[in-house]
Amino acid sequence: MAAFSPQALAEFQLILGRYPTKRAATLPTLHLAQREFGWISPEVMAYVAGLLELPPIKVYEVVTFYTMFHQKPVGRHVIEACATLPCALNGAEALLEHVEKRIGIRAGETTKDGRFTLKKAECMAACGGGPCLQVNGDYHEGMTPEKFDRLVAELA
Amino acid sequence: MPDAPLEHPDQRRQPREGGEPPAPVPPPPAYEPILLRNIGIPDSHLLKTALSRGAYQGLKKAQAMAPEAVIEEVKKSGLRGRGGAGFPTGNKWSFVPKDKWPHYLIVNADESEPGTFKDRALIENDPHLLIEGTLIGAHALGAEVSYIYIRGEMVLGAKRLEAALAEARAAGLLGNRQIHVHRGAGAYICGEETGLLESLEGKRGYPRLKPPFPALVGAFGKPTVVNNVETLANLPAIFDKGVAWYRTIGTEKSPGPKIFCVSGHVRRPGNYEKPLGYPLEKLIYEDAGGLRPGRTLKALIPGGSSMPVLRADEVQGLTMDYEAVQARGSLLGSAGVIVMDDSTCMVRCLLNISRFYAHESCGQCTPCREGSTWLAKILGRIEAGQGEGGDLELLLDICDNIAGKTICPFGEATAWPVQSFVKRFRDDFAAHITQHRCPQRPAAVAASAR
Ligand SMILES: Cc1cc2nc3c(=O)[nH]c(=O)nc-3n(C[C@H](O)[C@H](O)[C@H](O)COP(=O)(O)O)c2cc1C
Ligand code: FES
Numbered sequence: 001m002a003a004f005s006p007q008a009l010a011e012f013q014l015i016l017g018r019y020p021t022k023r024a025a026t027l028p029t030l031h032l033a034q035r036e037f038g039w040i041s042p043e044v045m046a047y048v049a050g051l052l053e054l055p056p057i058k059v060y061e062v063v064t065f066y067t068m069f070h071q072k073p074v075g076r077h078v079i080e081a082c083a084t085l086p087c088a089l090n091g092a093e094a095l096l097e098h099v100e101k102r103i104g105i106r107a108g109e110t111t112k113d114g115r116f117t118l119k120k121a122e123c124m125a126a127c128g129g130g131p132c133l134q135v136n137g138d139y140h141e142g143m144t145p146e147k148f149d150r151l152v153a154e155l156a
Numbered sequence: 157m158p159d160a161p162l163e164h165p166d167q168r169r170q171p172r173e174g175g176e177p178p179a180p181v182p183p184p185p186a187y188e189p190i191l192l193r194n195i196g197i198p199d200s201h202l203l204k205t206a207l208s209r210g211a212y213q214g215l216k217k218a219q220a221m222a223p224e225a226v227i228e229e230v231k232k233s234g235l236r237g238r239g240g241a242g243f244p245t246g247n248k249w250s251f252v253p254k255d256k257w258p259h260y261l262i263v264n265a266d267e268s269e270p271g272t273f274k275d276r277a278l279i280e281n282d283p284h285l286l287i288e289g290t291l292i293g294a295h296a297l298g299a300e301v302s303y304i305y306i307r308g309e310m311v312l313g314a315k316r317l318e319a320a321l322a323e324a325r326a327a328g329l330l331g332n333r334q335i336h337v338h339r340g341a342g343a344y345i346c347g348e349e350t351g352l353l354e355s356l357e358g359k360r361g362y363p364r365l366k367p368p369f370p371a372l373v374g375a376f377g378k379p380t381v382v383n384n385v386e387t388l389a390n391l392p393a394i395f396d397k398g399v400a401w402y403r404t405i406g407t408e409k410s411p412g413p414k415i416f417c418v419s420g421h422v423r424r425p426g427n428y429e430k431p432l433g434y435p436l437e438k439l440i441y442e443d444a445g446g447l448r449p450g451r452t453l454k455a456l457i458p459g460g461s462s463m464p465v466l467r468a469d470e471v472q473g474l475t476m477d478y479e480a481v482q483a484r485g486s487l488l489g490s491a492g493v494i495v496m497d498d499s500t501c502m503v504r505c506l507l508n509i510s511r512f513y514a515h516e517s518c519g520q521c522t523p524c525r526e527g528s529t530w531l532a533k534i535l536g537r538i539e540a541g542q543g544e545g546g547d548l549e550l551l552l553d554i555c556d557n558i559a560g561k562t563i564c565p566f567g568e569a570t571a572w573p574v575q576s577f578v579k580r581f582r583d584d585f586a587a588h589i590t591q592h593r594c595p596q597r598p599a600a601v602a603a604s605a606r
Contacts, residue, residue, distance in 0.1 A: 018334075018336045018338075020376050021357065021358070021376060023357060023358040023359070024356060024357050024358045024376070025358065026358030026359075027338070027339065027340070027341055027355065027358060028338065028339065030341070031308070031339060031341065052358075058358075058359075061359075061360055062358065062359065062360060065343060065360040065361065065518075066308070066340070066341035066342045066343050066361075067341070067342030067343065068308045068309070068341040068342035069341060069342075080309075083508075084270045084461075084508065084512055085270055085271070085420075085461055085494060085505060085508045085509055085512070086270060086271050086419035086420055086425075086492075086494055088505075088508050089419070089420040089421055089494070089495075089496065089500070089505075090419075090420070090421075090425075121309075122268070122270070122344065122512055122515065122516065123268060123269075123270035123271070123272075123461075123512070124309050125267045125268065125272065125273045125275070125276040125307065125309075125310070126273055126276070127270065127271055127272070127273050127417065127419035127425070127492070127494075128273050128417060128418070128419055128425040128426040128427060129425070130419060130425070134309065137309070137311035137312075138311070138312070139312070
């Protein structure tokens, strides 16, 4: 059974205090759950639903609506490459091709050794620094194939 | 490096790999930034830096006034919403009923319109400006609790806001008001204010039918105002320096400063804060360093990717204010200025845009859910050299069946790019169909395009 650590449970209590309804805590609790468990399995959804006193379907429909909740296990490093127009005008497509070749998977896949997950992302509000990508939530702007190779070398 | 101070977005540019070195920076413009004034200063996100730069002075002055008087001042300032629609902020505030409580102020920090990256710059580099603006708004509306709905992807932004809120709280600046950071989780539609409210309540971001408007029935069924980050960031200066001063900036109908996000084929993309009514050509050719060598302007989207595209000849002499952009057949929107030079394939650009909207349609309304996917499919076909006679009419017919037929304006955001690209660059589309390839590129490349 999935269950929060005491520390995560304390954070959960703080979250609850911010909203007039328990249901409003769904997104923050799922973010917390993803941090704790790495991804949102059906078991985790049921656990979160129990915490929030919601039918599991209410949590399931939220998890499946938002792109940031992983419904499968992901690699140690999640790379999200922006492919939207402003970045595309500055080479995002070629960059994504390079990234795919360099780490040996296509967008949407995870490497066999569990090191990387690659996702194609939509505009990340960094178009002035396009092409850009995020690694584990950190922005990397003005990306080039060379810069990407250096970045990858640092990621165990 | 999440906590390293960020460079000024204007200085963040790297020379393009294999491209020309950036053009020499022109002498500093006479205009002194108001919204971006602290960006580039070391530790601009910390309270002590913000205070040393005059933060929270506007709040003090606003708090000395009655809430109704604050709303009147904002009306007089002429401030219009910077989230896209340009609705007068003071008027919006005055719709909130006095006999129904509590009231909520929600900050729209979901910034996800392609080509827009101003709110993120403000949040990461000057969170206290946003907090001050939010507190002024909360005072005017009598909102004890406010939420900042921030895009889930803005991890650093959320951290900076949390830290800044903790500092402001400890310094007693929040009084008995609460401001909470609420992170989204990846969904463009949650930028639409009623989709945002649903998301805040812990549901899918399905926009609500209006009326009732959020001013009457908003967050948790209570009267609510949703304001964009940049809108609220205007308030501290309005109260610190006064309405008369504020109205000297910008035009009569579009007063105040505006952050223009310039992206695409310019040498120095970035955020440029200018008065509304600023000449577009100055913005592109002086501030943003102009186009790459040997290139000419082909097209420009003035307000984020959902706004109609304009041809180079249509933007000559254009000034960047709500009225002037509308007069040319587009809208200022979020002021995400996307520049495309003569190397650009318009079919490919539109395909990229249409895929975005197909991906982001929330799926609630059939015309939008189905239509956005069909548009992307047909455009994919045309781009791959498999277009057929009648495809353009088909695209336009689908658009007619989306725009105006959906719960929220996402329908227009899906249809307008297609309608405007096909109308203004019809020859480009026709050539792809009759020649079965992109005239600008060899057939082999077109076939392998994704
Ligand atoms: C599809 C769609 C997406 C939107 N995305 C955003 C957004 O990311 N940020 C934002 O501030 N407003 C966005 N808006 C506009 C909001 O609905 C709303 O008008 C705005 O937050 C109001 O704030 P303002 O009056 O201060 O501009 C969007 C609207 C639509 C229809
Ligand atoms: S298009 Fe890539 S960040 Fe906006």
